[in-house]
Amino acid sequence: MEVRWEVLLIILGAALVTFLPRVLPLMLLSRLALPEWGVRWLSHVSIAVMAALVGQEVLLHEGNWVSLSSNVELLAAIPTFLVALKTRSLLGTVVFGIVAIMLLRYWLA
Amino acid sequence: MREQNIRMKAEAALGGEDTFLQGVKDCIPTLLGYLSIGFAAGVVEKTAGLSVAEIALMSLCLYAGSAQFIAAGMMAANGSASAIIITIFFVNLRHILLSAALSPYFRHLPGVRNMLIGALLTDETFGVAINEAARQKRISERWMHGLNITAYSNWFLANIAGAFFGQWIADPEKFGLDFALPAMFSGLLVLSMVSRKKWVLDSVVAVSAVVITVGVSIAFGANIGVIAATVMAATIGMVVEKWK
Numbered sequence: 605m606e607v608r609w610e611v612l613l614i615i616l617g618a619a620l621v622t623f624l625p626r627v628l629p630l631m632l633l634s635r636l637a638l639p640e641w642g643v644r645w646l647s648h649v650s651i652a653v654m655a656a657l658v659g660q661e662v663l664l665h666e667g668n669w670v671s672l673s674s675n676v677e678l679l680a681a682i683p684t685f686l687v688a689l690k691t692r693s694l695l696g697t698v699v700f701g702i703v704a705i706m707l708l709r710y711w712l713a
Numbered sequence: 714m715r716e717q718n719i720r721m722k723a724e725a726a727l728g729g730e731d732t733f734l735q736g737v738k739d740c741i742p743t744l745l746g747y748l749s750i751g752f753a754a755g756v757v758e759k760t761a762g763l764s765v766a767e768i769a770l771m772s773l774c775l776y777a778g779s780a781q782f783i784a785a786g787m788m789a790a791n792g793s794a795s796a797i798i799i800t801i802f803f804v805n806l807r808h809i810l811l812s813a814a815l816s817p818y819f820r821h822l823p824g825v826r827n828m829l830i831g832a833l834l835t836d837e838t839f840g841v842a843i844n845e846a847a848r849q850k851r852i853s854e855r856w857m858h859g860l861n862i863t864a865y866s867n868w869f870l871a872n873i874a875g876a877f878f879g880q881w882i883a884d885p886e887k888f889g890l891d892f893a894l895p896a897m898f899s900g901l902l903v904l905s906m907v908s909r910k911k912w913v914l915d916s917v918v919a920v921s922a923v924v925i926t927v928g929v930s931i932a933f934g935a936n937i938g939v940i941a942a943t944v945m946a947a948t949i950g951m952v953v954e955k956w957k
Contacts, residue, residue, distance in 0.1 A: 621799075622776075631828055648954075651918045669927070681895060700896070
């Protein structure tokens with residue numbers, strides 16, 4: 605049941621950078637407004653970061669390119685996207701993705 | 714006089730809809746989502762080598778599913794502390810928009826009470842709260858705390874349950890649990906694109922982000938890939954939008 609220093613540092617650092625965007629607009633926006641270009645830039649950050657994470661998880665393995673013909677993650681990701689589009693359910697998408705990769709690894713192993 | 718009258722009538726009509734308990738009740742439809750994703754996060758964190766105490770601390774301090782999956786994944790892959798924190802910063806930067814969207818409803822409160830509301834803000838509680846705002850034209854502070862605290866305690870319990878369950882799983886990849894992160898982000902990506910309805914612009918940003926993250930990760934390492942791709946692709950989106 606121990607907490608390592610390195611892990612504690614990561615948790616506290618990550619908690620701080622998560623806390624600030626959550627509270628600062630609520631606390632400050634009655635006094636100041638974000639510039640228009642800033643709002644526009646921020647509105648693209650969530651799409652950009654999610655696509656980047658999916659790209660890295662699915663197309664790379666430990667920082668190296670995985671050839672498309674042997675990429676099981678990509679094979680699971682495509683129907684997972686379709687399920688998300690069709691069902692619009694986050695939970696359904698996650699469950700489908702996990703089951704899909706489990707079956708693909710079992711069959712193709 | 715008249716204004717006061719209307720206000721009293723409005724409050725009477727709301728009757729009990731703005732209590733802490735009502736906030737708890739309005740959180741219920743989202744609980745299945747919290748429980749299952751929190752459970753998956755607990756399992757993934759445990760199998761990434763975190764102790765139960767570390768998982769408890771992480772779910773209480775960080776309280777963000779996406780960030781916790783990233784922390785677990787990057788720690789398992791020996792990512793540096795600074796890369797983990799900066800990546801989580803960008804992932805959670807979207808909260809600025811949620812917090813800003815709620816700010817008009819709590820403008821009358823002092824700063825510290827706004828801080829307490831914002832500290833427990835998540836995608837799901839925001840979704841419930843903004844619906845409430847559309848219905849009632851206002852959000853009560855007590856109702857908001859009921860909603861937030863219910864979601865927060867369920868998240869914590871689900872993480873701990875996942876952490877204990879994770880002790881019996883030797884090989885998480887066999888059960889596809891490592892795929893929870895890309896599956897969740899695929900889902901969130903599709904859901905936000907569906908709600909924004911800016912298909913062309915969002916696709917340009919998403920494809921740019923994928924190409925840049927792959928290129929930069931291969932050239933300079935996976936630590937910097939997501940960060941560089943986020944900054945550059947969001948800038949591309951901003952420029953393209955202006956230019957159209």
